[in-house]
Structure formats: C-alpha cells, structure tokens
Amino acid sequence: MPRPKIEDAQSRLLQVGLELFASRGTERVNSNLIARRAGLAIGTFYAHFSDKQALLREIELRTLSGLREARLKAIRQVPVNRREQALKTVEAAVHFAERHSEAYRVAFGRERAGAARHGAVVSESARPLAEGLRQLQIEGRISANLNLELAARAYLSMELGTLLWWLEDPSRATAAELIETLSALHPASITS
Amino acid sequence: MPRPKIEDAQSRLLQVGLELFASRGTERVNSNLIARRAGLAIGTFYAHFSDKQALLREIELRTLSGLREARLKAIRQVPVNRREQALKTVEAAVHFAERHSEAYRVAFGRERAGAARHGAVVSESARPLAEGLRQLQIEGRISANLNLELAARAYLSMELGTLLWWLEDPSRATAAELIETLSALHPASITS
Amino acid sequence: MPRPKIEDAQSRLLQVGLELFASRGTERVNSNLIARRAGLAIGTFYAHFSDKQALLREIELRTLSGLREARLKAIRQVPVNRREQALKTVEAAVHFAERHSEAYRVAFGRERAGAARHGAVVSESARPLAEGLRQLQIEGRISANLNLELAARAYLSMELGTLLWWLEDPSRATAAELIETLSALHPASITS
Amino acid sequence: MPRPKIEDAQSRLLQVGLELFASRGTERVNSNLIARRAGLAIGTFYAHFSDKQALLREIELRTLSGLREARLKAIRQVPVNRREQALKTVEAAVHFAERHSEAYRVAFGRERAGAARHGAVVSESARPLAEGLRQLQIEGRISANLNLELAARAYLSMELGTLLWWLEDPSRATAAELIETLSALHPASITS
DNA sequence: AATGAATGAGATTTCATTCAT
DNA sequence: TATGAATGAAATCTCATTCAT
Incomplete structure (x- = not known):
C-alpha cells in the first residue's frame, strides 16, 4: 500500500477527475470511481476535496x-x-x-x-x-x-x-x- | 382515493414539470415531486412518461x-x-x-x-x-x-x-x- | 370495441395466460400483459379471475x-x-x-x-x-x-x-x- | 451510527438470508429485510452482493x-x-x-x-x-x-x-x- | 494523511388492483 | 359485462459521505 505524497494525491485526483468528467459527463461519474481510478481510497478523496463539487470547482x-x-x-x-x-x-x-x-x-x-x-x-x-x-x-x-x-x-x-x-x-x-x-x-x- | 381531475393528466404533468424544472433545475426535481404537485400518483406519471427524461424531452x-x-x-x-x-x-x-x-x-x-x-x-x-x-x-x-x-x-x-x-x-x-x-x-x- | 362473450373472454385469458406463463415463467408475466395479449382490458381480467393467482390455480x-x-x-x-x-x-x-x-x-x-x-x-x-x-x-x-x-x-x-x-x-x-x-x-x- | 459488528458482514448476510429464505420463501424476502435483520444498512448489502439473486446463488x-x-x-x-x-x-x-x-x-x-x-x-x-x-x-x-x-x-x-x-x-x-x-x-x- | 467498509437518504420503477364510467 | 386511467405500496439500487483504524 503505497502512500502517495500530498501533492501527488491531489493532482492525481484532479487529473483523473478531469478525464472522467470529460469522457462521461459530470453526472455519470461518482467520487468513488474517481478515487479508485486515481489509485486512492475514497477517504483520500475527501481528505483533499470537501466534496465532488469542490473538485469540479x-x-x-x-x-x-x-x-x-x-x-x-x-x-x-x-x-x-x-x-x-x-x-x-x-x-x-x-x-x-x-x-x-x-x-x-x-x-x-x-x-x-x-x-x-x-x-x-x-x-x-x-x-x-x-x-x-x-x-x-x-x-x-x-x-x-x-x-x-x-x-x-x-x-x-x-x-x-x-x-x-x-x-x-x-x-x-x-x-x-x-x-x-x-x-x-x-x-x-x-x-x- | 381521489379520481381524475378535469384536466388531462398528461398536460398537468407537462405543465407542472415545466414549472418545477424552471424553478429548481432538472437535477433538483424528481418524478415523485412532479406527480405529487400535479395532484397525481406516481404511477400515473409512469403511465404517461417512461421516465423523467421523457417528460423533459x-x-x-x-x-x-x-x-x-x-x-x-x-x-x-x-x-x-x-x-x-x-x-x-x-x-x-x-x-x-x-x-x-x-x-x-x-x-x-x-x-x-x-x-x-x-x-x-x-x-x-x-x-x-x-x-x-x-x-x-x-x-x-x-x-x-x-x-x-x-x-x-x-x-x-x-x-x-x-x-x-x-x-x-x-x-x-x-x-x-x-x-x-x-x-x-x-x-x-x-x-x- | 367488440364485446367478446363471457366464455370467450375467460378462455382467452386462460389460453394466453398459459402461453405467457410457459414462455416467460410466472414471475415475468403480469396481469396487464395477459389481458392486453388476450385483446381485453385489464378490468375484464378481474371480472373473470379474482387475481393472478386465481388464473394460475x-x-x-x-x-x-x-x-x-x-x-x-x-x-x-x-x-x-x-x-x-x-x-x-x-x-x-x-x-x-x-x-x-x-x-x-x-x-x-x-x-x-x-x-x-x-x-x-x-x-x-x-x-x-x-x-x-x-x-x-x-x-x-x-x-x-x-x-x-x-x-x-x-x-x-x-x-x-x-x-x-x-x-x-x-x-x-x-x-x-x-x-x-x-x-x-x-x-x-x-x-x- | 452503529459500526461494524464483530462478525463479517458478508457471512451475516449469508446466514440471515438463509434463515429468511427458508422461513418465508425467496419471494417474500427482500434485500432491505435481510440487511435490517443482519443489523446492517441496505447499502452494505449491495456492497457485498450485487443483488438478491447473487446472495441466493x-x-x-x-x-x-x-x-x-x-x-x-x-x-x-x-x-x-x-x-x-x-x-x-x-x-x-x-x-x-x-x-x-x-x-x-x-x-x-x-x-x-x-x-x-x-x-x-x-x-x-x-x-x-x-x-x-x-x-x-x-x-x-x-x-x-x-x-x-x-x-x-x-x-x-x-x-x-x-x-x-x-x-x-x-x-x-x-x-x-x-x-x-x-x-x-x-x-x-x-x-x- | 490514508484507508475503505459501512451508512442511509432518496430516487427510480413496477404492477396488482380499484372503480367511475 | 367491459373498460382502462389511476392508484400507491413496495421493491430495487445508487452514491455522496463518514469515521474508526
């Protein structure tokens, strides 16, 4: 269980979120999916963004x-x-x-x-x-x-x-x- | 068990749907709410529109x-x-x-x-x-x-x-x- | 709107029910479907059988x-x-x-x-x-x-x-x- | 907000599912009931089994x-x-x-x-x-x-x-x- | 910081059944 | 008898979010 650095995690989420939102549309993407695709646990998502909207914002x-x-x-x-x-x-x-x-x-x-x-x-x-x-x-x-x-x-x-x-x-x-x-x-x- | 209103159920749903979508946005409205506001049962909604998207369409x-x-x-x-x-x-x-x-x-x-x-x-x-x-x-x-x-x-x-x-x-x-x-x-x- | 005779309606329902139950299984068939396929209104179904189980029985x-x-x-x-x-x-x-x-x-x-x-x-x-x-x-x-x-x-x-x-x-x-x-x-x- | 029981959620669901299916028959049992009886939330049911049939299988x-x-x-x-x-x-x-x-x-x-x-x-x-x-x-x-x-x-x-x-x-x-x-x-x- | 099982509100959808006409 | 729009209880399933570890 590798523990990515803070910067890492945040930018991965941003990157993966961008890709997923772009390919599926905001509606069809959920926070669990973003986290998983970023190789992170869902909890890590919420450690970096207060909610899904925050990532989008x-x-x-x-x-x-x-x-x-x-x-x-x-x-x-x-x-x-x-x-x-x-x-x-x-x-x-x-x-x-x-x-x-x-x-x-x-x-x-x-x-x-x-x-x-x-x-x-x-x-x-x-x-x-x-x-x-x-x-x-x-x-x-x-x-x-x-x-x-x-x-x-x-x-x-x-x-x-x-x-x-x-x-x-x-x-x-x-x-x-x-x-x-x-x-x-x-x-x-x-x-x- | 209230029965049919004078107005056509379909046009009521269309009208109420329009109002609700306009005031709250598509996301914040669900089929239950539309039906209730139209004075109809949820089943009636689905008897007239296959789903929320169909009404929107x-x-x-x-x-x-x-x-x-x-x-x-x-x-x-x-x-x-x-x-x-x-x-x-x-x-x-x-x-x-x-x-x-x-x-x-x-x-x-x-x-x-x-x-x-x-x-x-x-x-x-x-x-x-x-x-x-x-x-x-x-x-x-x-x-x-x-x-x-x-x-x-x-x-x-x-x-x-x-x-x-x-x-x-x-x-x-x-x-x-x-x-x-x-x-x-x-x-x-x-x-x- | 032809009004089939009693015998007619009943035996049609029985026949259509049999076919549908056989091809889809009891679970996958509903009374509305049976009635429609029999060319009858759902109300007619209930005029002849107290419920779906009665037809099956x-x-x-x-x-x-x-x-x-x-x-x-x-x-x-x-x-x-x-x-x-x-x-x-x-x-x-x-x-x-x-x-x-x-x-x-x-x-x-x-x-x-x-x-x-x-x-x-x-x-x-x-x-x-x-x-x-x-x-x-x-x-x-x-x-x-x-x-x-x-x-x-x-x-x-x-x-x-x-x-x-x-x-x-x-x-x-x-x-x-x-x-x-x-x-x-x-x-x-x-x-x- | 009660948290995890000692026993594994999955085995609890399996056990409770078995009991309920046996006593009421597959039809008369739903996923909500199984979850509740297992002392778990419905979401937990779906986290472990894709649906009721999966548990039965x-x-x-x-x-x-x-x-x-x-x-x-x-x-x-x-x-x-x-x-x-x-x-x-x-x-x-x-x-x-x-x-x-x-x-x-x-x-x-x-x-x-x-x-x-x-x-x-x-x-x-x-x-x-x-x-x-x-x-x-x-x-x-x-x-x-x-x-x-x-x-x-x-x-x-x-x-x-x-x-x-x-x-x-x-x-x-x-x-x-x-x-x-x-x-x-x-x-x-x-x-x- | 990171984890991830668990949560549960809420949305969608089905369908047996009723009843005014 | 026949009709069929309307009903609404009930079931399924999703997913944003929490929190003990």
Whole structure:
C-alpha cells in the first residue's frame, strides 16, 4: 500500500477527475470511481476535496484562470491596436480550447451551462472586452449605436458556444476557420 | 382515493414539470415531486412518461417546434428581402423567449447545455440560416469570405446564450436592446 | 370495441395466460400483459379471475384433472393386472406431459415447486398408487419390505421431476425411452 | 451510527438470508429485510452482493459443494463395491439434507424448481452416478436394458423431490425409512 | 494523511388492483 | 359485462459521505 505524497494525491485526483468528467459527463461519474481510478481510497478523496463539487470547482477555477492568462498574454503581444488586440484574444481562446479540450469542456460545457457558463467565462471577460470596444467606439472605428455591454456578452456567448460545439468533434472545422469566423462576427469588426 | 381531475393528466404533468424544472433545475426535481404537485400518483406519471427524461424531452420537443413556427411565421411576413427576413427571425426568437421564458430555459438552458443545445436549437436552424446567407452572399450583400455554415452556427449560439442569460434576470436588458444588439452582430449584417 | 362473450373472454385469458406463463415463467408475466395479449382490458381480467393467482390455480386445476383422467383411463384399459395398470399410468403420464407440455410445465414446474408440486400432483396420486402396490405386495409380487407410502411418493416425485426436465428440451430423450426407464424404476417392478 | 459488528458482514448476510429464505420463501424476502435483520444498512448489502439473486446463488453454490463433498466422502468410505458406494451416497444425501435442512430447501427447493433443480443438483451428480451404474452393468449386476443416463437423472430427481417433501415436515418419515426406500428404488438395486 | 467498509437518504420503477364510467 | 386511467405500496439500487483504524 503505497502512500502517495500530498501533492501527488491531489493532482492525481484532479487529473483523473478531469478525464472522467470529460469522457462521461459530470453526472455519470461518482467520487468513488474517481478515487479508485486515481489509485486512492475514497477517504483520500475527501481528505483533499470537501466534496465532488469542490473538485469540479477547482477544475473550473484553474481552467478559467488559464484562459484569462492566455487572453492577457495575447493582448500584451499587440499593444498598439485595440482591434488587433480584440482579435488576438479570439485566436488565444481558440488555441486554448484546442490545447485544453477536456478542461474546457468540463469547466464550461455540458451540464454546467446557464449560470456557471455566463457567471464565469462570459461575465469575467465581458467587462474588459466592453472597455476595449468603448475605446474603439470613441475612436470612431466601430458603430456608435452598438450597446457595448450587450455586444461583449453576446460575442463571448458565441465564442463559448461555438468552441464547445467544435470540441465535441474537432473535425467539424479547423482552428483557422473558427478564428476567421469568430473574428468576422466580433463586435470589434462591426464598422458600419 | 381521489379520481381524475378535469384536466388531462398528461398536460398537468407537462405543465407542472415545466414549472418545477424552471424553478429548481432538472437535477433538483424528481418524478415523485412532479406527480405529487400535479395532484397525481406516481404511477400515473409512469403511465404517461417512461421516465423523467421523457417528460423533459417532450417539453424540449414542444418548445423547439414552437420556436420553429415563430421563426417561420416571421420569415413569411417579410417575403421580399433576405436580410430583413433574417433580422425578423431575431426579433421572433427574442419575443418567443420572452413569452415562453420557462420553457425556453428548461428546454435549452441550464444543465441541458453542450450537446442538447447545439444538437437541437442551433443545429436545426443552422441550415436554413446558412442558405439564406448564401443568397445574400450571391447577391453580394454580405462578405464573400464568410464561412456561412460556421457563421450561422456561431450566430445561433450567440442568440441562444444571450437569451438564456437574459431570461435569468429580464431586468438585465430590454427586448429591444437585445434585438438591436443581436441584429447588429448577425452575419446578415456583415457587409464589409 | 367488440364485446367478446363471457366464455370467450375467460378462455382467452386462460389460453394466453398459459402461453405467457410457459414462455416467460410466472414471475415475468403480469396481469396487464395477459389481458392486453388476450385483446381485453385489464378490468375484464378481474371480472373473470379474482387475481393472478386465481388464473394460475385454474390452469393447475385443469391440468391436474386432465392428468387424473388420463391415468384413470389408462387403468381402465387394463383391468386385470395391477402391475400392468401401474405401468400403463406411467405411459399415460408421459403422453399427457408430451401433449400438454405448456400446461404441465406451468402447473407443476418452474417456480411452482415444493409445496405446490407435492401438494398437488404427487399427493393426489400417491394414495391410489400405494393401494395398488399393496395389492401387489399381498399377492407377493413385489418386495415385502417396501414402505409403500414412501415408495409411491418417491416414484411420483421421480416421474414429475424427470418429465419436467424432459419438457425443457424434448430432444433430450424419446417418450419411449422415458417410459422404459420410469417403468424399470417403478416400485411395481421391484420384485426382489 | 452503529459500526461494524464483530462478525463479517458478508457471512451475516449469508446466514440471515438463509434463515429468511427458508422461513418465508425467496419471494417474500427482500434485500432491505435481510440487511435490517443482519443489523446492517441496505447499502452494505449491495456492497457485498450485487443483488438478491447473487446472495441466493452463493447459498446455492455453497450448499451444492457441501452436498458434493458429502457424497464423495461417502464413496471413499466404501471403496470396494460399486453398489455399496451408490447406496452410501443415498445415505449421505439424506443425512446432508437432514443436517442442512434450511440450506437444502433454499438452494434446491421451493420456487427454485425446474431449471435450477435439475440444472444444479441433478445434472452435477448424474454423470458420476451413470458411470458407476455402467460398471455395475458391465459386471452384470444390474439389468442390461437400463438406459443409464436417464436412470441416473430419474433417480436423482426422486431423491431430490422426496427429500424436499420430507424436509417440509420431518415427522413424515424417519431418515432410516427414507434411506431404505430410496435405496430400494435406486437403479443400482435393479437387478432383474 | 490514508484507508475503505459501512451508512442511509432518496430516487427510480413496477404492477396488482380499484372503480367511475 | 367491459373498460382502462389511476392508484400507491413496495421493491430495487445508487452514491455522496463518514469515521474508526
């Protein structure tokens, strides 16, 4: 009976949980299964996470912060132009979803819709995006009529929904096609 | 031993199921509760629906067909212009969601995300929308570069996600604002 | 909505019940199914039989009386010789089981073991068989040591068990082989 | 929240299951009752047995192997004579049934008739018995006409049925009477 | 920290039976 | 008699969580 180190146990549970949630959906996975697959006893699961939701929340948190970082990094790489920056975040999001397919689907997709979805991914990114759009509006580079708060949320909803649909079967489109389409529909592109 | 109510047991179950699913979420409702609230015995539930999912499916089906009808009706009212038609369906969808708030959230929102969402609402409407866009593209009224299949799906994802977010708290925006924003971001508006 | 005559409904239920019990076993059949298969409403079932057990009991009763008649007829055909008579009943039982395979299995076999089995088939026939054997014993034609009551019951148990086993798969033996074997082991043959 | 009893949960369940099945019959016992009577929670039942049938199967398996052992032991004690051996197994079976009355009735009797009955007890013992009989036939000590396979099965059916009848009310006969009668009707005794 | 047998609330589902029409 | 929607007791089974070791 090997006794894995703390770090070990925790990250194993996170990893196995991610895989199982991704392949079976949140509903069809129970804590006993996660523990067993991680080579740990169920008691160990509860020594690390207060309950099943906590594990899920942790996955969500990590994924969310990963996505946030990816967006920020993208913005930092094109500091001069607001529109360019906005479109770079589209690229970043698509690549992030592609690289962290399981985590993206588990954290933002499937059963965790509605509240969770907008509450986390959309809400978090909506404000900075809206601010960026305001600058473009001030600069007269996008339509003056656009309700920026709504437009930002609507765009993020689209990005999220489209990426989840894509990840269900990545052969549905190429990353490049997605970037192109999402960019074309991005509020930062609405010049008329 | 109370006997049949005037109303049809099936429609009572459908109605009560809709209310409960809307207020508590699919997970927090069970067949016993639905039956009891409908003033019926649990056995009656199973005499009409093979299980909870079947009732949910029926709600989804009815809502979906309601939405479809609403869109078709909107299109028929403006037969001359493809762009006008497309934008009329936006209006129709917003009004439908507003009028059938519970059904919309139960059938398309919350836990029934990912698969169900795109599988039903988006997938069903994507093809006709894409065809409409193709006409506009042929007429040179929208960008020739747009991947119409993807754009159609992306837009519908946006509409769905935004409406669900709105219905969570209708004070977040007015129907008019939503229509305006969704229309502005609609692929049929992408002229550049 | 045709209204079958009483006789009709009753015999249909009996017939369908027999078929269903035989093919699925008593446990796997419910009264609703029997009624539906008989083309009748469940209420009609209860208009004719007080409950499911009553239907089963009726099948058992009829089968039992059929078997009794077959045995008596066999005995009447060879009035002179007790041993011959006894062996004729073996023949009669095998032929009866063969001809009324379903009824035999439903009434005496499967789940209706122990009590029912000995309570009905064996018990009923044990006494007359024992009396016949007593005559043979008096005539000195079978062993004087044999406990006739027990021997009669034991033989009937054997006949019953063996016929049920045979009917599960009639290719296991021919009727002639069974008659030969059961006759050889019949107490009336124990001369030593 | 009472915790583990000294005794193994599994063996408690087996023991209590045996008692309840014997006194009420398989049908009239459910997993909840078994668990409660064993002083365990229902979850514990399902942690040890996949369902009620699994527990029943385990009882059957153990009883069957007990009976097998008893027969083999009996045979080993009289190595010289095939007929003696055969009759010793009769004795062994009667004593086994007497000593393990509950298990014998649960595993082989009552509702578990037909299939189970022949499938397990009879089928298993039929082959070795038939082989023993063949030796006797070769040695000319029993009738050359006997179909040994059938005779073996028929005898075992008789033994089984008679013992089950006896165990329903042990005052019906003494063990000695049963041994005597079953021996007299045993194929190994058919010399004519 | 780790273990894992045990817990038990609760959800699902079946089906014999009733009774108003 | 016949109907069949409705009943609801009862059985099965799951799984998040606890806790003594």
